[in-house]
Structures are given as C-alpha cells and as structure tokens.
Amino acid sequence: MKSAGRVAVVGAGIVGAAIARALTSDGFRVTVIDSRPIGSGATAAGMGHIPVMDDSEAQFALCRYSQSLWDELADRLPASVEFDRCGTLWVATDDEEMAEVHRKKQFYDERGLEARVLDSKQVAEAEPNLRAGLAGGLVIPRDQVIYPPCAAQFLLDEAVAGGAEVKIGTPVQAIDGRSVTLATGKKIEADAVVNAAGWQAVALTPGLVVRPRKGHLVITDRYPGYLHHQVLELGYLKSAHGSDHDSVAFNVQPRRTGQLLVGSSRQFDVSDPKVDNHILKRMIDRAVEYMPGIAVLSAIRVWTGFRAATPDSLPVIGPHPEIDGLFLATGHEGLGITTSLGTAALISAHLTGQDAAIDPTPYLPSRLMGGVAVHHHE
Numbered sequence: 577m578k579s580a581g582r583v584a585v586v587g588a589g590i591v592g593a594a595i596a597r598a599l600t601s602d603g604f605r606v607t608v609i610d611s612r613p614i615g616s617g618a619t620a621a622g623m624g625h626i627p628v629m630d631d632s633e634a635q636f637a638l639c640r641y642s643q644s645l646w647d648e649l650a651d652r653l654p655a656s657v658e659f660d661r662c663g664t665l666w667v668a669t670d671d672e673e674m675a676e677v678h679r680k681k682q683f684y685d686e687r688g689l690e691a692r693v694l695d696s697k698q699v700a701e702a703e704p705n706l707r708a709g710l711a712g713g714l715v716i717p718r719d720q721v722i723y724p725p726c727a728a729q730f731l732l733d734e735a736v737a738g739g740a741e742v743k744i745g746t747p748v749q750a751i752d753g754r755s756v757t758l759a760t761g762k763k764i765e766a767d768a769v770v771n772a773a774g775w776q777a778v779a780l781t782p783g784l785v786v787r788p789r790k791g792h793l794v795i796t797d798r799y800p801g802y803l804h805h806q807v808l809e810l811g812y813l814k815s816a817h818g819s820d821h822d823s824v825a826f827n828v829q830p831r832r833t834g835q836l837l838v839g840s841s842r843q844f845d846v847s848d849p850k851v852d853n854h855i856l857k858r859m860i861d862r863a864v865e866y867m868p869g870i871a872v873l874s875a876i877r878v879w880t881g882f883r884a885a886t887p888d889s890l891p892v893i894g895p896h897p898e899i900d901g902l903f904l905a906t907g908h909e910g911l912g913i914t915t916s917l918g919t920a921a922l923i924s925a926h927l928t929g930q931d932a933a934i935d936p937t938p939y940l941p942s943r944l945m946g947g948v949a950v951h952h953h954e
C-alpha cells in the first residue's frame with residue numbers, strides 16, 4: 577500500500593497506540609478511534625511485565641524482538657512510564673521445578689539470552705522476603721517492567737506528533753477493509769483498517785477465535801526495598817497456558833513507587849468484571865505461600881481485566897484472510913504490553929510490503945479463521 581494512504585485503527589489500547597505510532601512514522605495518515613479513554617481496556621488492567629517467554633519458538637521470537645524495541649525506546653520514555661529493568665526471578669520449590677529451571681536455562685543459552693541459575697541460598701539473598709527453603713530459581717536480568725496506561729499515552733502522543741488524529745468517546749459499530757462505521761452511523765473511509773479492539777475485536781470481526789480471559793490484580797501501599805525482581809512461580813506457565821479451569825499463580829512485581837503489584841488469576845467464560853472474592857482469596861493465599869509477609873501488607877486497590885486469549889496462545893497479527901484492506905492485531909492474552917511494539921512492527925511490514933525483522937507467519941489470522949484452527953509448529 578502507498579505510504580500516503582489513510583489507515584483507521586480501532587482501539588487506543590497499547591496495541592492500537594503502538595500501531596498508530598509505527599504507521600505514522602511510515603508516512604500513513606492515521607486515525608485512531610476508541611469508545612473509551614486511551615489505555616483504559618486491558619491496558620489499564622495489565623501488570624506491565626515485559627518478559628521474554630519461552631513456551632514456543634514463535635512466542636519467544638515476538639517477545640524477544642519486542643523487548644529489544646522497548647530497550648531502544650527506554651531512554652526516551654517519560655518518568656510516568658516507570659520503566660524498570662528489574663529482571664525476572666522464576667522460583668522453584670522442589671527438584672522437579674529445578675529440572676524446569678535447567679531446561680529453561682538451556683533454552684535461553686541456546687538462543688543467546690542471558691539467564692542465571694540460583695541455588696536456594698542465592699534465591700534467599702536475591703529476595704529476602706521469599707519464604708525460606710525454596711529449591712532455587714532462574715534470573716532473567718534484562719526483563720523489564722513499565723506502567724502500561726502511560727506507555728500507551730506516550731506511544732499515542734508520538735503518533736499525534738507525527739500527524740495522527742485520535743477520536744476518543746467514539747464507539748465503532750462495524751468495520752470492513754475500507755471503512756469504519758461509527759455508532760452514530762457516520763462512516764470514516766480509509767485505504768486500510770486495523771482491528772486492535774482487544775478482546776472485543778470479535779464483535780467487529782466475526783469468525784475470529786478470541787475469548788476473554790479474566791484476571792485479578794492487587795496493589796499494595798508503598799514498601800520501598802521489599803521486592804527487587806518480578807518474581808513468579810514456575811507453575812505460572814501451567815496457569816497461563818494450561819487448562820480451561822480457573823487458575824491462580826504467584827506473580828509479584830516491584831513498582832518504582834515501592835508498591836507491590838500482586839497477581840495473578842485466569843478465568844474463562846466470565847464476563848462480569850466484578851471482583852470475585854473466592855478467586856481473590858486463592859490468589860492472595862498463593863502469594864502468601866511464597867512470600868508470607870504479604871499477609872500483613874496493606875492492599876489499597878483490587879481490580880480485574882480481560883485478556884484476549886487464542887487457542888494456540890499466540891496473538892493474531894496480519895491481514896484478514898478474506899476481507900481486503902482489513903488487518904487484525906489482537907489475541908495477545910497476558911503478553912500484549914510486552915509484544916505491542918513487535919506487533920506494530922509486523923503490521924507496518926504487512927502494510928508497507930517490507931520485510932519484517934521476524935517471521936510473521938506464526939501470527940497470521942488465517943490459522944484461526946475459516947472454520948479450522950491450525951496450531952503453529954514448535
């Protein structure tokens with residue numbers, strides 16, 4: 577597509593904001609449309625952990641590429657984004673989980689990503705508030721943390737500085753590859769349309785296999801120095817990608833403010849955003865098992881949000897297989913803050929016809945549409 581073309585991006589979450597920024601810098605005339613304030617969907621609910629995950633080659637490639645893009649941006653991010661390269665500490669409770677630590681270490685070593693195995697004593701030194709007697713852990717030192725809504729605002733501000741137009745308070749009723757129909761009936765014509773509407777993308781693009789997956793988070797009062805890394809149990813992966821059942825996992829994050837962000841839970845087939853006290857209790861109990869002192873910290877806020885989950889745990893990025901001009905950028909589940917920048921670079925490559933830095937194939941919408949869900953290859 578010619579770079580002077582008009583592109584309408586539906587969704588001003590972190591994914592839509594990153595896409596608007598990338599396309600504006602490619603020379604497109606971009607309009608971003610959202611029914612709600614910037615970054616108030618999953619982007620306001622997310623944890624803002626930017627890890628390089630390893631549960632498939634395609635997920636690793638997109639996370640790693642995206643993290644390198646965050647690294648490039650780091651010096652220019654405003655203080656409000658609270659960028660912190662605090663690293664991730666995966667903790668193991670027993671020998672079986674230590675075997676997983678060594679498997680992960682080998683995976684990262686083979687791909688040239690720094691990872692350090694810690695023994696029981698080193699884990700206790702790294703995070704003195706963890707319970708005694710953990711078997712060990714794995715530190716990924718270059719993993720990062722940001723504050724997602726301010727990051728989305730920053731990306732969108734850069735897009736606006738490059739000429740993008742933003743329409744907030746504007747619900748979209750329908751889209752195709754050439755136009756966006758607003759709830760008011762007004763039409764916005766474009767040469768291409770990007771559906772970056774998060775878990776609600778399905779309402780605008782029927783046939784897309786994306787399900788909402790509810791999550792809870794708790795934030796504490798300020799306890800500077802209490803926690804140094806984003807710390808997760810190794811069981812997190814089972815919780816994130818395992819079964820359809822409700823699950824909780826120990827996942828705690830240090831904020832620049834000294835606050836602790838405590839997660840996380842996963843629930844399918846729940847559309848009610850209200851806090852579920854049963855799940856919340858399970859989540860806190862799990863956190864206390866690993867970090868007993870959490871039990872006496874003050875929590876100041878609890879909230880929920882919805883991740884956009886796909887059957888193969890990979891996002892949906894690229895052209896709609898049947899509708900010319902329509903592009904999809906959703907299905908990021910629990911990694912959309914991380915992979916927003918890589919997603920934007922892939923959408924940019926699709927629209928400009930230039931080569932992408934990573935293979936775009938595993939994320940193409942065609943694998944999940946047209947009636948058959950084709951799983952990616954490891």
Ligand SMILES: Cc1cc2nc3c(=O)[nH]c(=O)nc-3n(C[C@H](O)[C@H](O)[C@H](O)COP(=O)(O)OP(=O)(O)OC[C@H]3O[C@@H](n4cnc5c(N)ncnc54)[C@H](O)[C@@H]3O)c2cc1C
Pocket residue numbers: 586587588589590591592593609610611612613614615616617618619620621622623624625626746747748749772773774775776777780790791792793839840880881882883884905906908909910911912913914915
């Ligand atoms: C509890 C929890 C913890 C998480 N932790 C992390 C983490 O640590 N790291 C990480 O990388 N990711 C994390 N995530 C995932 C991350 O938050 C999401 O993947 C990411 O925010 C998705 O961004 P988005 O822009 O696609 O969606 P959203 O932020 O949901 O944005 C979509 C936008 O589209 C708009 N929209 C939808 N439909 C319409 C319509 N019809 N008309 C107009 N506008 C519309 C919405 O108003 C919304 O603003 C977490 C998510 C949750 C819920």
